[in-house]
Amino acid sequence: MLKVENVSFGYSKTKILKAIDFSVEAGENLAIIGESGSGKSTLLKLIYGEYDLKQGHIFWKDEEILGPKHNLVVGYDFMKYVTQEFDLMPFITVEENIGKYLSRFYPEEKQKRTEELIKVVELEAFAKTKVKLLSGGQKQRVAIARALAKQPEILLLDEPFSHIDNFKKQSLRRSVFKYLKENNIACVVATHDKNDVLGFADQLLVIHQSEIIAKDTPQHIYNHPKLPLIASFFSEFNVIEPYGIVYANQVKIVNQSDLKAVVKTSYFNGNSWLIEAEYNSESIFIEHSSNVNIGKIIFIKVSK
């Protein structure tokens, strides 16, 4: 189990993280969200042992994670970290990059394992391609496969699918997270993408102003967002009194009600339209099955 106990940290006197406390079981998937600059990557780096802690402790099982003051080489064998920079070897192929850390003494095993991982990240067509010739998204996939090569017990992922195109993203996400679950690998994912969280994370942490402001299942946090900031991560939302935070899909257009609004704009959204309307002199957003003409007077109902 990963245990982060009362960790506070700042690069200078200003604290980036304050009293951070959480744990992750073997095989569990924990997602961390927060605005840009809120300290997500910093927290991953602390878990990896990149910095010395002045306050708090981090453990994997019974071993305390210690920083560079205590370790000549940063990092531990049981933990891998895929940063936003990937850190690959450009002049060798995809399979050579992945196989780099696997034992040369068992060439058949090595080949089999490399092929298995190339399949997990769906890069079969590029196995023999030099990494310098790959796109950003392809490099990101190699970095994930390489981190998995030596079967870590815990994997730290910093925006793991941010460079992957939308055609591939969903299937890749399913493939990687399924592999982690099947192999009981704990994972901590820092992300800006709700699709990395919903459907995959067992727990979600929200960091805001240096502190954890929510820690629960994604379902609970989605259904009970404490702050507009949290709701905004998931979807378009409104603050409508007396209902509080209301997602756009919880506002319905009905034939008659006491809540009257005027349509300002409609945005095509694929399987629905996002209608922006003026209600009580403010903009509200409504998810609706069809387009609605600008200027039309509508009646709305909130169903939470």
Ligand SMILES: Nc1ncnc2c1ncn2[C@@H]1O[C@H](COP(=O)(O)OP(=O)(O)OP(=O)(O)O)[C@@H](O)[C@H]1O
């Ligand atoms: N090596 C460093 N030295 C000094 N300050 C740093 C360093 N790395 C990050 N920071 C600062 O720490 C804060 C948190 O940065 P961090 O990268 O952890 O945020 P983040 O939540 O991961 O952001 P993003 O979502 O944009 O990746 C920022 O204000 C950043 O400028």
